[in-house]
Amino acid sequence: MSDNDAMGANLQQPNPVPITVIGGYLGAGKTTLINRLLAQPTMPAGTAVLVNDFGDINIDAALIKSASPDGQVIGLSNGCICCSISDDLSKALDQLSNLPLQRVIMETSGVAEPARVWQHCHYPGFTPQALIVVVDAENFRSQSKDKYVGQLVNAQVDQADLLIVSKMDHNPAFQLRRLTAQLTTTDPSLLATVLGWTRRHPLTATLSTTKTASFAARTWYQQQALSLEELYALLDRQAEGVYRIKGWVEITAGIMQVDRVGERLTLKPMEDRPVPAQLGLVFICST
DSSP: OHHHHHHHHHHHOOOOEEEEEESSSSTSSSHHHHHHHHHHHHOOOEHHHEEGGGGGGOOOOOOOOOOEETTSEETTTTSSEEOOOTTHHHHHHHHHTSSSSSSEEOOOOOSSSSHHHTTOOOOOEEEEEEEEEETTTHHHHHHHHHHTTTHHHHHHTTTSSSEEEEETTTTTTTOOOOOOOOEEOOTTTTHHHHHHHOOSSSOOOOOOOOOOEEEEEEEEEEEBBBBBBHHHHHHHHTTHHHHHHHHEEEEEEEEEEEEETEEEEEEETTTSOOOOSSSSSEEEEEE
């Protein structure tokens, strides 16, 4: 191949698909943010959302169009898709590489440093665009000072290009004293800002070099329906050393989505949303 041919081939290479990384500590509201973005009528078609587990993202029934046989990819009626990372980002990106995508939004684990995930987004056909971190206004102060997880919580914030503050309704006086640009989850420009934000400088935040907290997940599988009192007793018995509880449980009133972050417990009826095949709870705790 001549030099001119090589130059022509390079010019014909498509632009890499940008990846927006969304991080934040356990229960900060990453999934809620992504659901809110997906529900916007102006969400561009050709957007892929990568999640660790479809059970973590409550896609509204009206958005679901089809599911692949292996459950790894869900097509959405707004032209977007959701794809399971399954702890293998490269495999997920390979799955997406043949699709006509415009962008990728990737939710990281709540116990991950987003900057470490960013390093793996330099993948053929893809490029990292921005690192966005969700901050929990209700629990950030206590979490950032926690002797076990404080270092991780602060590292996540320090590594962000853009901060999105959630749960301001629970703590209206909250202020995050950082020079990093920030907005709230109720900002009317949320979608445009998230999709359009681009890193304007090299990554300067350093990765943690000292040992941070390690985490484990315990799963309780439900075998029979519980009363509300039995559910409360179960949650109280498992509370020690647990930072997050989430899942679905059948009680006498119906199937409920359970979400506990800090001291706040939220129970939501599933109503017309898809119910997972297996009911139960995941308890995320330090080890």
